[in-house]
Amino acid sequence: MSPSEKQVLDEGGIERVLARMAHEILERNQGTSNLALIGIRTRGVFLAERLQKKIFEIEQKKIPVGILDITLYRDDLSEVGPKPEIHETDISFDLKRKVVILMDDVLFTGRTIRAALDALIDLGRPKVIRLAVLVDRGHRELPIKADYVGKNVPTSLQETVIIRLKEKDGKDEAVILGGTPA
Amino acid sequence: MKNKLNGQSVKNLIIRNVHIVDPANKIDEVMDFHVKSHRIVKWGKDLAAEEAEIMDAKKLYLLPGLIDMHVHFREPGFEHKETIETGAQAAIAGGFVGCVTMPNTKPACDNAQVVKYQMERANVLNFNIFPAGTLTQGREGKKISEMAEMKAAGAVAVTDDGNWVVDSGVARRVYEYAATYGLPILSHAEDPTISLNGVMNEGIVSTQLGLRGRPNASEDIATARDIELVRLIKCQLHFQHVSTRGAVDMIRRARAEGLPITAEATPHHIALTDEEFVKYDTFYKMNPPLRTEEDRQAVIKGLEDGTIDTIATDHAPHAFEEKDQDIEVAPPGTIGLESSFGVVMTELYHGRKWKLEEIVKKMSLVPADILKKANFGRLKTGEQANFILVDLNQEWVFNEENVHSKSINSCFYGRKLRGKVLHTFVKGYQYNLS
Amino acid sequence: MMENHKTKWTKKDLLGLRDLSSDEIELILDTAKSFSEVSQRDVKKVPVLRGKTVVNLFLEPSTRTRVSFELAEKRLSADTISMAGGSSSMTKGESLWDTIANIEALKVDLIVMRHGSSGAPHRISNYTKVGIVNAGDGINEHPTQGLLDIFTLREIKGKIKGLKVVFVGDILHSRVARSNIWGLTKLGAEVVICGPKTLVPWGIEELGVKVIHDVKKALDGADAVTLLRIQMERQNETLFPSIREYASTFGLNTELFKYAKPDAILMHPGPVNRGVEIESALADSAQSYILKQVTNGIAVRMAVLYLLSGVLKNEK
Numbered sequence: 047m048s049p050s051e052k053q054v055l056d057e058g059g060i061e062r063v064l065a066r067m068a069h070e071i072l073e074r075n076q077g078t079s080n081l082a083l084i085g086i087r088t089r090g091v092f093l094a095e096r097l098q099k100k101i102f103e104i105e106q107k108k109i110p111v112g113i114l115d116i117t118l119y120r121d122d123l124s125e126v127g128p129k130p131e132i133h134e135t136d137i138s139f140d141l142k143r144k145v146v147i148l149m150d151d152v153l154f155t156g157r158t159i160r161a162a163l164d165a166l167i168d169l170g171r172p173k174v175i176r177l178a179v180l181v182d183r184g185h186r187e188l189p190i191k192a193d194y195v196g197k198n199v200p201t202s203l204q205e206t207v208i209i210r211l212k213e214k215d216g217k218d219e220a221v222i223l224g225g226t227p228a
Numbered sequence: 229m230k231n232k233l234n235g236q237s238v239k240n241l242i243i244r245n246v247h248i249v250d251p252a253n254k255i256d257e258v259m260d261f262h263v264k265s266h267r268i269v270k271w272g273k274d275l276a277a278e279e280a281e282i283m284d285a286k287k288l289y290l291l292p293g294l295i296d297m298h299v300h301f302r303e304p305g306f307e308h309k310e311t312i313e314t315g316a317q318a319a320i321a322g323g324f325v326g327c328v329t330m331p332n333t334k335p336a337c338d339n340a341q342v343v344k345y346q347m348e349r350a351n352v353l354n355f356n357i358f359p360a361g362t363l364t365q366g367r368e369g370k371k372i373s374e375m376a377e378m379k380a381a382g383a384v385a386v387t388d389d390g391n392w393v394v395d396s397g398v399a400r401r402v403y404e405y406a407a408t409y410g411l412p413i414l415s416h417a418e419d420p421t422i423s424l425n426g427v428m429n430e431g432i433v434s435t436q437l438g439l440r441g442r443p444n445a446s447e448d449i450a451t452a453r454d455i456e457l458v459r460l461i462k463c464q465l466h467f468q469h470v471s472t473r474g475a476v477d478m479i480r481r482a483r484a485e486g487l488p489i490t491a492e493a494t495p496h497h498i499a500l501t502d503e504e505f506v507k508y509d510t511f512y513k514m515n516p517p518l519r520t521e522e523d524r525q526a527v528i529k530g531l532e533d534g535t536i537d538t539i540a541t542d543h544a545p546h547a548f549e550e551k552d553q554d555i556e557v558a559p560p561g562t563i564g565l566e567s568s569f570g571v572v573m574t575e576l577y578h579g580r581k582w583k584l585e586e587i588v589k590k591m592s593l594v595p596a597d598i599l600k601k602a603n604f605g606r607l608k609t610g611e612q613a614n615f616i617l618v619d620l621n622q623e624w625v626f627n628e629e630n631v632h633s634k635s636i637n638s639c640f641y642g643r644k645l646r647g648k649v650l651h652t653f654v655k656g657y658q659y660n661l662s
Numbered sequence: 663m664m665e666n667h668k669t670k671w672t673k674k675d676l677l678g679l680r681d682l683s684s685d686e687i688e689l690i691l692d693t694a695k696s697f698s699e700v701s702q703r704d705v706k707k708v709p710v711l712r713g714k715t716v717v718n719l720f721l722e723p724s725t726r727t728r729v730s731f732e733l734a735e736k737r738l739s740a741d742t743i744s745m746a747g748g749s750s751s752m753t754k755g756e757s758l759w760d761t762i763a764n765i766e767a768l769k770v771d772l773i774v775m776r777h778g779s780s781g782a783p784h785r786i787s788n789y790t791k792v793g794i795v796n797a798g799d800g801i802n803e804h805p806t807q808g809l810l811d812i813f814t815l816r817e818i819k820g821k822i823k824g825l826k827v828v829f830v831g832d833i834l835h836s837r838v839a840r841s842n843i844w845g846l847t848k849l850g851a852e853v854v855i856c857g858p859k860t861l862v863p864w865g866i867e868e869l870g871v872k873v874i875h876d877v878k879k880a881l882d883g884a885d886a887v888t889l890l891r892i893q894m895e896r897q898n899e900t901l902f903p904s905i906r907e908y909a910s911t912f913g914l915n916t917e918l919f920k921y922a923k924p925d926a927i928l929m930h931p932g933p934v935n936r937g938v939e940i941e942s943a944l945a946d947s948a949q950s951y952i953l954k955q956v957t958n959g960i961a962v963r964m965a966v967l968y969l970l971s972g973v974l975k976n977e978k
Contacts, residue, residue: 115696118708128670129972131689132696132965168705427780432865436680438780438802438840441864507788508781552757554779556800 051208054199055220060180063196064093067178068100070194075145078105080173082141084112086150086162087133092213093180094149112137114148119161141170147194151209153179156190181220183207233317233632235354235657238613240264242275246285246617250292251585252593252606261290263613266656270609285617291588292606293325293614293654295595296565297492298414298468298540301327301357304345305334310545310634312346315565316355318543318633320659322565323649325614326356326596326604327543328414331367332389338362338373340381347382354655356614358384358599360414363402367391370398372405379409384599385466387414390515392450394420400457407463412490412598416468417450417475418442418516427555429502429517437505439555442517448474455482458489466598467491469542471516473526480535490598492540493527495571496562496639500524504639510551510558511639514544517560518639528580537594541568545635562639567626569618571640573647577620584620613658617651624648667692671969675787675794678803679844687845690965691813697968698961700737710968711740715770718744719761720797722778726932727797727807730956731774734963743770758782759789766790772970775799793970801835807931808841810962812849814955815886818927823850828880828922830912831890831939832861834901838931839890843869856880857890857912860901877912881921888929889914889939905938915941919949927951 055063075081078101085094094111102108113136117123120130148162159177166175178194183201199222201207206223210216243261248271250256260275262268301315310318312329319327329346331337337346343359350357361378365371367388375386386406392415393399406413423442428434430441451467455478458465470476470491482489496514501521504512512518530536544561551558572591576582596605603611624630626640652659669685679687700708716735720728728744735742745765758777765773772793775783780800787794798804816822827846833839833855843866846853853871855862862873874880881887892908902908919928928950936942945952 118700118710123710128672129969131667132693132968134696134699136699164709168707169703430864432868435863435865436869438800438837440801443864508784549757552759554758554777555781555785556779 051221051223053219053221054181055197057218060196060218060220063180064096065100067194067196068097068104071097071147071178072101072104078107078109080143080145081109081147082112082139082144083109083147083149084114084137084166086148086158087113087115088214089151089209089211090149092211093151094147097147097149097178110139112139114162114165116158116161116165119165121157121161135165135169137169141166141172144172145174145176146172147176147178149178151180152207153177153182153190153192153195154185154207156186156188159190160188180209181207231632233320233659233661235654235659238263238266238653238656238658240278240280241283241658242277242280243283243285243290243617246288246290248290248607249584249588250607251589252292255607256585263653263656266612268607268609268611268613271607288617288619288650289584291616291618292592293604293616293652294323294569294591295599295601295604296324296327296541296543296568297466297538297595297598299327299329299543299565300332300545300561301329301346302333302545303349304342308547308634309550312349312355312357313353314632314634315543315545316350316353318563318565318631319355320652320654321630321632321661322567323569323616323618323652324565325616325652325654326358326601328358328360328384328599330389331360331362331387336362336367338365338367340374340377343378343381343383354657356604356655358382358601360385360387362386363388363393363406363413364398369393369395372402375406375409375411379411383411384601385412385414387416387468389414390416392416392418392420396453396457399453400461403457403461403463403465407461410464412464412466414466414468415450415454416515417447417454419446419450422446422449423515425556426517427513428505429519431502431520433502433505437508439505442515444472444474444519444523447472447516448478451475451478455479455487455489458482458487462488464488464490469494469497469516469540470527470530470536471497471519471523473523476526476530476535480530480533483535490538491530491536492538493531493536494540494542495564495568495575497524497527498531498539499571499575500639508555510553510555511562511637513555513558513560514542514562514639515560528576531576531590532580537590538598539568539572539590540595541565543633545633546637547635548637551637561637563631563633563635563637566630566632567638567640567643567645569649570624570626570645570647571643573620574645578646613653613656615653616649618647618649620647622646622648672973674791674970674973675783675796676805676966676970677784677787677794677796678805679808679841679848680803682845682848684848687809687812687848690809690962690969691816693965693969694809694813694958694962697964698958700964701957701960706737707739708737709739711735711738711971714740714772714971715768716740716742716772716774716967717765717770718742718774719765720744720776721747722776722798723747724776724798726956727776730959731797731963734960734967737960738964738967740967758786762786762790766792772967793973795966795970798837800837801840802837803841803844804837805841806959806963806966807838808845809966810955810959811838811842811888811929811931812845813962814929814951814958815927817958818951819885822846824852825885826852826854826883827886827888828854828856828884829888829890830856830877830880830914832892832896833857833866833890834861834863835893835896836890842888843871847871854880854884858902877914877918878921881918884922884926886927886929887914887919887922888931891931891933891935892939909938913939913941914944916944916947919944929955932956
């Protein structure tokens with residue numbers, strides 16, 4: 047961690063938060079029936095996979111996990127060029143009548159979630175879509191709210207929230223970057 | 229018409245301190261040069277003023293006017309591409325005082341009437357045109373044209389131009405007939421049964437670009453056949469725009485045997501190769517096509533060892549709309565009169581350290597001799613003033629502003645050139661080009 | 663997970679695979695992989711080109727390529743217009759440049775262009791800011807077909823490098839073969855060309871391919887075989903004696919195909935002349951991926967349109 051970073055969750059913190067979210071999801075859904083997890087590329091996918099594991103530990107039931115790439119639905123797509131790379135969406139189960147838990151790492155403006163909702167609805171018609179995020183940093187630009195929040199982290203617009211996960215970054219932590227002008 | 233060149237009638241003019249180069253008269257030194265009432269009076273050191281207008285031409289060179297053995301002035305019939313008037317303008321802009329016009333007009337120049345018409349037009353315009361008549365009627369490769377009458381009317385040579393006479397039996401007869409009247413045969417040696425619908429040189433570049441090719445073999449086969457007919461008939465035959473290594477080699481051997489063969493090369497085959505085609509630009513489409521670097525070098529070598537006698541432009545104007553068509557359909561050819569001297573100077577005088585008198589021979593003296601025009605290609609006292617003043621070192625970029633032809637299809641746009649014609653004197657009229 | 667590309671797409675046009683680097687080709691292939699999923703959905707549409715207009719200018723008859731492009735455009739939510747040679751003003755003597763200028767004045771974003779003249783899209787691209795996708799020019803290139811062939815091959819074989827790919831038939835007049843040759847050699851495949859000398863372009867070996875006139879030898883050890891359509895009208899051009907002799911010497915059948923590797927795949931850009939260049943049973947065999955090519959064509963074209971639309975924005 048560099049000096050300008052402020053850690054808000056460490057490895058143990060992320061573990062505990064995900065465990066709590068797993069319980070909350072199961073409680074609200076009254077078990078695993080029709081439950082499905084969909085992670086938003088990239089880190090949302092790892093978080094969804096971890097939630098799947100936690101839920102299995104609790105209920106001994108493996109619920110399906112899907113991968114969603116929202117690039118094609120970004121509302122700034124016509125503004126950016128060269129075009130961002132597109133990765134595959136991989137949802138191998140039928141969304142019909144599913145209770146979908148959409149998982150992302152950070153909830154910020156809400157635009158990613160808007161794109162994800164459009165993408166999901168093009169893929170099928172789930173019964174319910176709920177949103178789970180590891181960190182909610184505020185500053186919404188769209189009327190979007192998370193159903194399950196790992197941690198609320200008040201930030202200024204100048205700050206950046208970074209989630210690091212073992213699967214990609216070698217360690218688990220959530221940090222706030224920048225903010226105080228040098 | 230765009231920026232028309234207007235000639236000033238020369239009444240009494242002394243050009244001072246000009247470096248005269250005239251291989252026919254073996255002159256190569258700085259002198260004064262006197263023109264009076266359109267005619268050359270004399271040249272020499274420190275000429276007396278004699279109430280003449282004085283022009284100081286220090287550092288400039290005076291050369292006999294250039295002769296182009298191969299132009300298309302399109303009149304009659306294709307006046308939307310060029311007229312004798314606009315063609316003459318282009319020629320003057322390039323330092324040419326006389327041009328051999330090809331007979332692929334409409335009607336074809338296959339009779340004395342068309343020959344006379346073209347010469348009269350040129351006369352009115354104070355320009356020298358040496359018409360070539362056709363070998364066969366309508367350039368159809370079947371029946372012999374009225375060559376005797378055309379010659380009497382002023383035709384200097386015979387050719388079916390782009391329509392090489394494919395039938396060797398017919399070719400033998402028409403070449404024999406031409407030889408009867410001592411008319412040089414101008415041969416566009418390209419066998420159309422091989423060239424077919426080729427767009428460019430057949431080679432690795434055409435394969436890369438997905439364009440149909442015209443192989444060297446089409447020129448080589450036609451050249452070989454014509455050489456054998458010359459051997460049989462002993463007619464005077466001039467190979468136009470030689471473009472392949474094979475043709476250069478065959479012509480070299482044939483001349484070594486003493487056959488009455490001459491040949492020309494174009495500035496574009498001297499300066500460019502088929503690599504130019506990468507942009508699919510139809511301005512680079514011409515027949516014969518731009519060949520490979522190996523062929524280009526062979527053509528230059530042929531010029532240097534005397535296998536190829538002359539440089540001719542094959543000035544082939546086409547309207548922009550015509551050139552703008554699909555590459556397979558667009559007509560072949562490039563204009564060349566305005567850029568010729570600059571390209572030749574850049575490539576051969578500066579590029580390959582030729583002597584200036586060699587340039588004069590290839591572009592003026594030898595063409596005049598082949599055409600048996602004894603008053604051209606050299607300076608002659610008492611004759612009409614047909615000469616040019618040039619700057620050997622002036623650097624310029626060739627672009628559309630330099631074009632005086634009615635058409636703009638040049639393959640030399642954007643090219644940096646060194647050496648420029650500044651004044652053209654034709655029939656005693658002075659055209660200031662600077 | 664897919665690797666991240668260092669190459670960004672920066673070209674305004676897709677004119678041919680001759681102009682592309684191997685990185686650019688792989689970027690298109692990887693992007694196409696992502697798009698192939700869209701065609702498997704219930705709702706086969708993504709909003710990528712919403713509000714963009716694509717003109718399909720087909721100045722030479724085509725059904726397959728045009729339909730494939732139209733579907734690709736529609737699945738990207740673009741607005742599309744199709745102009746065919748017969749219905750456009752081309753037949754009224756308007757020059758191609760005027761046609762393009764008129765299309766440009768309609769404020770379109772991309773032109774997909776099929777033209778009978780080699781290099782026509784290359785020439786047009788210099789005259790317009792609108793992005794041009796070459797959908798086949800003369801006998802030169804058909805880049806999206808080349809890309810979809812390579813995409814299909816890569817999908818099935820997992821790689822391109824080191825594969826032996828054989829093209830049998832009329833190479834001389836085949837823009838499909840030419841695009842494939844550029845692409846496959848850049849990606850490290852071994853390419854073999856097989857046909858009578860009359861149908862092989864001059865000096866093709868210099869593009870890094872091998873020419874073998876004997877079909878059995880050519881097929882030996884092949885991972886993939888692409889058959890090229892023989893056009894019936896070529897019979898009159900002194901290129902081969904008869905369709906009958908062509909079919910018996912260069913036509914492929916199940917027996918001949920055994921000379922290729924046991925898991926070799928068969929491809930054909932279509933439309934297939936059954937009984938001429940290919941025996942019917944072989945065309946329908948499990949090793950034939952002809953229909954897979956058609957499906958993949960949409961994904962590849964979606965990828966191309968997507969990548970080009972990004973550059974378009976940058977230019978403005």
